[in-house]
Each structure stands twice: as structure tokens, then as C-alpha cells.
Amino acid sequence: xxxxxxxxxxxxKRWIYLLIFLSCIIPFWYPDMFPQEFSTSKETQRVYxxxxxxxxxxxxxxxWAFDPTLQAELLPMAEQTVKQALDKKIRVFIYYxxxxxxxxxxxxxxxxxxxPGYENIENGVDYIHLGYLPIGVDMVLFSxxxxxxxxxxxxxxxxxxIKTFGDIKYLISYAGSAHPETYISLQPRFGFRxxxxxxxxxxxxxxxxxxxxxxxxxxxxxxxxxxxxNLRIKAGAEKKFNQKANAGMASLNLSHIIMFLFIxxxxxxxxxxxxxxx
Amino acid sequence: MKKEIPxxxxxxxxxxxxxxxxxxxxxFENWKMIFTTGFRNxxxxxxxxxxxxxxxxxYKKIKYNNDRWYSVYQMFIIxxxxxxxxxxGISPGTPFDAMFTYGFVPLDATVFSLLAFYVASASYRSFKxxxxxxxxxxxxxxxxxxxxMPLGEAMWSKIPVxxxxxxxxxxxxxxxxxxxxxxxxxxxxxIRVAFGLERSHLSE
Amino acid sequence: MDTVNFVIDNTIxxxxxxxxxxxxxxxxxLSFLYRDNPLYKLGENTFLxxxxxxxxxxxxxxxxxxxxxxxxxxxxxxFQPYDLTLVLWxxxxxxxxxxxxxxxxxxxxxxxAFVFAYVAGYSIPISVQALFIQGANxxxxxxxxxxxxxxxxxxxxxxxxxxxLMYFFFSKxxxxxxxxTARIGILILMINFGASFGATVMGRIALFIGRAQVLADNxxxxxxxxxxxxxxxxxxxxxxxxxPGLDDELMH
Numbered sequence: 126x127x128x129x130x131x132x133x134x135x136x137x138k139r140w141i142y143l144l145i146f147l148s149c150i151i152p153f154w155y156p157d158m159f160p161q162e163f164s165t166s167k168e169t170q171r172v173y174x175x176x177x178x179x180x181x182x183x184x185x186x187x188x189w190a191f192d193p194t195l196q197a198e199l200l201p202m203a204e205q206t207v208k209q210a211l212d213k214k215i216r217v218f219i220y221y222x223x224x225x226x227x228x229x230x231x232x233x234x235x236x237x238x239x240x241p242g243y244e245n246i247e248n249g250v251d252y253i254h255l256g257y258l259p260i261g262v263d264m265v266l267f268s269x270x271x272x273x274x275x276x277x278x279x280x281x282x283x284x285x286x287i288k289t290f291g292d293i294k295y296l297i298s299y300a301g302s303a304h305p306e307t308y309i310s311l312q313p314r315f316g317f318r319x320x321x322x323x324x325x326x327x328x329x330x331x332x333x334x335x336x337x338x339x340x341x342x343x344x345x346x347x348x349x350x351x352x353x354x355n356l357r358i359k360a361g362a363e364k365k366f367n368q369k370a371n372a373g374m375a376s377l378n379l380s381h382i383i384m385f386l387f388i389x390x391x392x393x394x395x396x397x398x399x400x401x402x403x
Numbered sequence: 404m405k406k407e408i409p410x411x412x413x414x415x416x417x418x419x420x421x422x423x424x425x426x427x428x429x430x431f432e433n434w435k436m437i438f439t440t441g442f443r444n445x446x447x448x449x450x451x452x453x454x455x456x457x458x459x460x461x462y463k464k465i466k467y468n469n470d471r472w473y474s475v476y477q478m479f480i481i482x483x484x485x486x487x488x489x490x491x492g493i494s495p496g497t498p499f500d501a502m503f504t505y506g507f508v509p510l511d512a513t514v515f516s517l518l519a520f521y522v523a524s525a526s527y528r529s530f531k532x533x534x535x536x537x538x539x540x541x542x543x544x545x546x547x548x549x550x551x552m553p554l555g556e557a558m559w560s561k562i563p564v565x566x567x568x569x570x571x572x573x574x575x576x577x578x579x580x581x582x583x584x585x586x587x588x589x590x591x592x593x594i595r596v597a598f599g600l601e602r603s604h605l606s607e
Numbered sequence: 608m609d610t611v612n613f614v615i616d617n618t619i620x621x622x623x624x625x626x627x628x629x630x631x632x633x634x635x636x637l638s639f640l641y642r643d644n645p646l647y648k649l650g651e652n653t654f655l656x657x658x659x660x661x662x663x664x665x666x667x668x669x670x671x672x673x674x675x676x677x678x679x680x681x682x683x684x685x686f687q688p689y690d691l692t693l694v695l696w697x698x699x700x701x702x703x704x705x706x707x708x709x710x711x712x713x714x715x716x717x718x719x720a721f722v723f724a725y726v727a728g729y730s731i732p733i734s735v736q737a738l739f740i741q742g743a744n745x746x747x748x749x750x751x752x753x754x755x756x757x758x759x760x761x762x763x764x765x766x767x768x769x770x771x772l773m774y775f776f777f778s779k780x781x782x783x784x785x786x787x788t789a790r791i792g793i794l795i796l797m798i799n800f801g802a803s804f805g806a807t808v809m810g811r812i813a814l815f816i817g818r819a820q821v822l823a824d825n826x827x828x829x830x831x832x833x834x835x836x837x838x839x840x841x842x843x844x845x846x847x848x849x850x851p852g853l854d855d856e857l858m859h
Contacts, residue, residue, distance in 0.1 A: 138524040138527075138528075139640065139641060141523050141524050142640045145519060145520055145812075146520075146637075149812070150822060150823050153819065153820060153823035153824075159557070160553060160554070160557040161553065163556050164556060164563060166563070192511065193512050194514075194515040194814070195515075196817060197512070197516075197815075197816055197818075197820075198810070198813050224662050224665060225507070225511070225658060225661065227665065228508075229508075232495050235495045235496070256669055257669070258443055258446075259446035260442045260446050261726075263729070264442050267439065268435060268438075268439035271439075276439060278673070310730075310733045313733075313736050314733070314736070324810045325551065325806045325807070325809040325810035325813060329574050329803050330578060333579050333741060333744075336571070336764075337740050337741060346809055346813060347809070347816065348552065348553070372820060373813065373817070373820060374553050376816045376819060377816060378553060380519075380812045381548055381554070381808075381809070382554070384526060384808060384812070387526055388526050388527065388530050388541070390527065391526070391530060391531060392530075392531055392532055395531040395533075405713045405716070409716045409717055409719075412720045412724065413721070413723065413724035413727075414724070415724075416720075416724035416725050416728060417725070419725075421729070421731055421732065437692065441695075443674060444700060445699055445703075446700075447666075448700025448703060452704055452706070454663055455707075456707075457659055473652045474652075476649070476652050477659075480653055481656050481659050481663065483656075483660065484656070484659075484661060485660060485663065485664055487615075487619075488668070489664075490615075493665060493668055493669075498615050499661075499664065502619060502657055502660075502661075503661050504625075505625040505626075505632075507658055508629075509630075509632040509636075509821070510635075510657070511654060511658070512633075513633045513636035513637060514651075515814050517637070517640065518814065519812045519815040520640055522811045522812070523808075523812075526808065535794075536793060536794065536797045539798055539801060540797045540800055540801035540804065541801060542801065543797070543800075543805065544802065544808070545805065547801070548809060551809055568759075568760055569798065570802060572759070572764060573763055573767055573795050573798035574798060574799045574802040574803075576763055576764045576765075576768045576771060576795050577767065577798065579741055579745070579764070579768045579771075580771025580772045580795070580796065581771070581799075582737075582741060583741065583742075584772070584775055586734045587734075589730065590731060590735065590738075593726075593728075593731050593734070596723055597724065597731075
């Protein structure tokens with residue numbers, strides 16, 4: 126036992142890295158390793174229901190505040206929201222507070238257009254990329270409430286009937302930082318409805334805003350994205366094109382089991398030393 | 404001149420935007436577009452300042468032999484991107500976009516994914532139950548992790564409910580306590596900026 | 608030019624090359640987990656170069672030219688009185704160039720003072736509003752909720768928030784009732800930090816799962832590139848890098 130504890134204590138961190146690496150990759154080849162069914166949280170259900178409750182011709186505003194760093198968690202969420210909106214013929218306005226997120230968004234829409242059922246969607250009619258402005262989102266929000274179209278300097282049929290941000294039915298902010306809090310802090314003043322799709326790191330920070338009602342719903346991390354995909358698949362979306370987050374669930378399970386193992390082993394070493402080496 | 408005028412500008416701007424909150428919609432609406440356009444134009448000049456700064460920094464590195472060849476390589480890549488951008492534009496499907504999608508995206512995503520390994524290693528080395536407080540921390544962490552993975556629900560159907568209770572209850576309570584402190588601190592800081600007591604943003 | 612287009616179409620725009628590029632750059636950066644090495648530094652500088660190049664070109668095409676140079680050119684060709692505002696903002700923005708000067712750097716402070724001040728201005732009422740919203744949300748009649756789950760949750764929120772705030776009250780020593788409340792407060796905060804830690808672990812691992820998916824979907828390039836980089840690292844650390852560097856001491 127003492128030799129085992131000594132080995133654990135002197136364990137090179139690169140063995141830990143290798144185990145985490147393998148625990149993330151192997152499940153992609155054996156996706157049925159773990160049970161695939163899981164329930165949907167009420168926050169995810171709320172976001173889905175709100176967008177589902179909008180009518181044809183309504184508009185939603187997507188605040189695409191993430192770059193390739195966070196695409197694993199947030200890109201599937203954004204994809205499902207855009208597809209759900211396009212299915213219901215809701216107009217989609219996408220704004221990029223980060224320059225490096227633009228290419229992700231543009232490529233996503235180009236890929237969506239290649240899927241069956243979305244061939245006829247048009248830039249400027251069904252959706253529009255509002256681009257990037259080198260000013261803070263607070264100033265953008267003030268400006269959108271004065272004149273929505275002039276804020277971005279874009280043209281298109283999609284702007285018909287949209288004079289100010291008050292004509293937008295729902296704002297959803299995808300971010301991996303405290304960025305949605307800028308919108309949340311201005312939400313009581315302007316009274317818009319908003320939801321958020323956040324990485325797991327930021328999720329706990331948003332819970333007080335869910336409880337006050339400033340956030341109508343929230344997609345939490347990779348599981349939130351997978352729940353959203355499942356909701357859309359249940360509503361009739363094709364599984365083949367809507368499985369990006371679900372594909373990572375088995376890896377999430379195995380890597381977390383390995384994490385628990387390491388935490389347990391670390392504590393075993395600590396308690397053994399405390400007991401026998403006083 | 405150097406100190407007094409920025410502080411005066413700060414005071415007038417703070418009072419102006421503070422009053423704007425109470426007079427929203429009455430007048431001042433058209434002024435906001437002037438500010439937005441103005442901020443945008445100033446920020447665009449700021450982008451140019453940033454570009455000049457990058458060239459300046461890399462010039463110094465190349466001239467004074469600090470990681471010279473890496474800086475040369477970096478400038479070459481920037482020049483390559485400018486070349487691709489001017490060749491066929493910047494829309495999806497162009498070489499410019501391909502460099503971003505198949506060059507920058509894997510690099511950026513992988514740099515930050517290294518944190519996963521560091522978190523695992525840190526958990527192994529330092530996440531130990533040394534006291535009651537650390538026990539609470541560890542148990543909360545494990546329950547939240549179990550509740551947010553499908554396996555947790557498969558093990559026991561009540562785990563997501565427990566996880567939800569922990570998130571909505573004690574986590575929210577702790578966050579609110581910190582939020583109250585942050586809001587009060589932020590409020591104090593903003594008032595100090597208004598009255599010129601806070602000058603750290605005005606570097607000498 | 609035809610040659611250039613031919614090379615581009617068959618390299619950077621070729622789907623097979625794109626897949627290999629993705630895998631190569633991923634594994635180059637992952638090589639840092641073994642030890643800091645020139646491949647990682649090369650990847651890092653490629654990352655910086657592409658991001659800067661992308662930013663410059665995109666900003667130039669979609670922001671600087673249409674919003675700055677075109678209006679300036681139009682105002683030069685046909686000056687109108689309202690163009691004065693454009694010129695004024697450009698002059699204000701140009702003061703930021705004085706940041707490069709040691710003696711005249713204070714000129715840039717005028718604009719920074721305005722930016723900080725406007726944020727401070729609108730943040731003051733918003734902070735007060737946010738305080739009241741969070742506080743009002745806690746003024747709940749607990750018996751309004753029918754279930755044990757909800758009653759216990761709100762009980763913990765209300766008294767937990769209060770206890771957490773008491774922990775941060777340092778004007779009196781933490782003894783007696785205040786001490787006991789502060790102790791409960793710290794336990795609540797520890798649960799909060801534990802939940803944040805658990806969520807952080809999940810978030811960080813999810814970042815790598817995205818990359819793992821790319822590697823798993825391109826198994827042949829992944830194996831070939833991993834083997835090649837392993838051989839390179841072996842040769843580099845055994846034969847080329849003779850002296851241990853500071854980065855080695857930090858890693859181990």
C-alpha cells in the first residue's frame with residue numbers, strides 16, 4: 126500500500142494528461158458506452174418554448190459573443206436556435222461583439238443552407254449578419270433603441286417593420302464570459318425579453334438573474350446544447366444533422382469519471398499520509 | 404490642463420449620462436445616434452492605433468533580437484492573410500476564410516482546451532478535504548458535476564433534482580451575497596470616477 | 608497569377624489539406640503538454656499572425672473603409688456642414704496616437720476620461736436598480752410555495768444571502784451571534800465556490816471534447832501526425848536541446 130501511495134504521490138502530471146486525452150477521444154468510437162437518455166432542464170425548456178411561441182415574421186436578435194475557443198459548447202446551441210427560428214420563419218438578426226466570431230457565424234449559415242429544408246433561406250430576407258462594431262454593447266443597445274437599421278448600416282427586406290429594438294421579440298446572448306450581464310443590467314430599463322446560452326463556467330453566475338426573471342431561460346454548457354438538440358429532434362428535426370452536442374455526451378461522462386477518480390486518489394494520498402505519517 | 408480638463412470632462416459626462424437615465428425618451432434620443440456614430444469613428448481610429456502598435460512592437464522585437472525569427476514568421480503570416488484577403492475577398496469559401504477556419508480555429512480552440520488538462524492535474528494535486536469548508540466545496544462540486552452529466556441521472560433519477568436545488572439554493576445565495584458587494588463596490592467606484600477621486604484610468 | 612490560383616486551389620482550398628491542417632495545428636498545440644517546444648511556439652505565432660491578419664483585413668474591408676475613409680473622401684469632395692462632426696470625431700480619435708509619445712501621452716487621456724465617465728454615468732442608476740431587483744426578489748412569503756423543495760430553497764437563499772453578507776462584514780469581530788452567522792455564511796459561499804468549480808471543470812473539459820471530436824473524426828491524419836510529432840519531440844529533447852531551460856523547471 127505504501128508503495129502505491131508513493132507512486133501516486135510522485136505521479137508525473139503527464140500521465141494525468143494522457144488519461145484525460147484518452148477519456149475524451151475513446152467514447153467517440155464507442156458512443157453507446159453510456160446511457161444516452163437524459164431529461165431536459167426547465168431553463169432549456171423555457172428558451173425552446175419562448176422561440177416556439179413566436180409567430181411567423183417575428184424577429185429575434187442573436188448576440189454571438191463567442192469565438193472559436195468556446196465553439197464546442199456554444200456553436201451547437203446557436204445552430205439549434207437559428208434552425209428553430211428558420212423553421213418557424215422567424216427573422217434572425219445576428220450581431221457579433223467579437224471580431225473572431227464572425228467567420229464562425231457566416232460559415233454556420235452557409236453549412237445550414239446545404240441541409241435539406243434550408244436551401245431557400247436568403248441573407249437579408251430570412252437572416253442577416255449585422256457584423257461587428259468596435260463599440261461596447263451598451264452603446265449598441267442605446268443606439269438600437271433609437272434607430273435599429275442605422276446602427277448597423279445594413280440594408281435588406283429583413284428590416285421591414287423593425288424601427289427600433291423594441292420591435293425585436295427576443296434577445297439571446299451566447300457568451301462564455303460575463304458579457305450577458307451588460308444586457309441584463311440594461312434589461313430592467315428597456316424591458317426586452319432575453320435568454321442566454323452560456324458555457325458551464327459562467328452558468329452558476331447567471332442563476333440569480335434567472336430567479337429575478339431578468340433572464341427568461343438559459344442553456345447551460347454542453348448538456349444544455351444536447352438538451353436543446355433533443356427537444357428539436359423530438360419536434361421532428363432530422364437526427365443526422367442535429368447531433369453535435371449529443372456526440373460529446375459519452376466523452377463528458379468518461380472524462381468526469383476519470384476526474385472523480387483523480388480527486389479520490391488525491392484524497393486517498395492525503396488521508397493516508399495524515400494517518401500514518403504524523 | 405493635463406489633470407483638470409480630463410476630470411472636468413469626466414464629471415460633465417457622468418452627470419449627463421446619469422440624467423439621461425431619468426429623461427429617457429423625452430429628449431436626447433437623436434443625440435444618442437451622434438454619440439454612437441462618434442464612438443464608432445473614434446474606435447475605428449483606435450483600430451488603426453492598434454495596427455500601428457503591433458507593427459511597432461514586432462519591429463522592436465526583430466531589431467533587438469528577442470525571438471526575432473518568431474516575429475518575422477508572425478509578420479509573414481499577417482502578410483499572407485492580407486494577400487489572401489485582397490486576392491479573392493473575405494467571404495466564406497475563400498482562401499482567407501479557409502486560413503481562419505482550418506488554421507486559427509484549431510489553434511485557438513486547442514490553446515484554451517489545454518486548460519482541461521491543467522484543471523485535472525490541479526484537482527488531483529490540490530483538491531483535498533482538509534477542513535469542513537473544503538468538504539462542503541468538494542461535495543457541492545461533485546454533485547453539480549453529476550447532475551450535469553447524463554450518467555448522474557442514469558445512476559439515480561434524483562441527482563438532477565439535488566443538483567438543481569444546490570444551484571438554485573446555496574449557489575444563488577452565495578452569488579447574491581457577492582453580487583450585492585460587487586454592486587455596492589461598483590457604485591462607489593463610479594461615484595469616485597464622477598468626482599475625480601479615481602484617476603487610475605488616466606495614466607501619466 | 609494562374610500559378611498562384613492553382614497552388615491555392617490545391618492546397619488551402621483542398622478539403623483533404625484542410626483536414627490535415629486542422630489536425631496538425633491541434634496536435635502542435637497539444638505538444639505543449641509534454642514540454643514547451645519550437646512546434647508549440649510556431650503554432651502560437653501562427654495563431655497570433657492569423658488572428659491579427661484576420662482582424663486587420665476584416666476591419667479594413669467592413670469597418671475602416673466604409674465607415675471612415677469613404678465618408679472622409681465624400682466630405683472632402685463635397686463638404687457639408689454636418690461633416691464637421693465626422694472630422695471632429697476623427698480628430699478626437701487621433702489623440703490616441705499620442706499614446707506612443709512619452710511626453711505628450713497625456714493628450715489621449717481626454718478621450719479615455721470621457722469613455723470611463725459615460726460608463727460610470729449610466730452605471731450608477733443601473734447598479735442601484737440591480738440592487739433593488741435582487742433584494743426585492745428575496746422578499747417572498749415562503750408559504751406561497753407548496754413543495755418542500757421550493758420552501759427549503761428560498762429559505763436557504765434568503766438566510767444564506769444574509770449570512771454570506773455577514774461574513775464580509777469586518778467592522779466587528781466575528782464572535783457570538785455574528786460569528787455563528789458568518790460561519791454559516793462561509794459554508795454557503797463554499798457550496799457556491801464548489802458549484803462554480805464543478806461547472807468550471809465541466810466547461811474546460813467540454814472545450815477539449817470539441818477538439819477530441821475533430822481528432823476522432825480524422826483518425827488516419829491524427830495517428831500519422833501524432834507519431835511524427837512524437838518522433839520529432841524525442842529527437843529534439845534528446846539530441847538538440849542540450850540544457851534544461853526555465854520552462855522545464857516550471858513544468859516539473
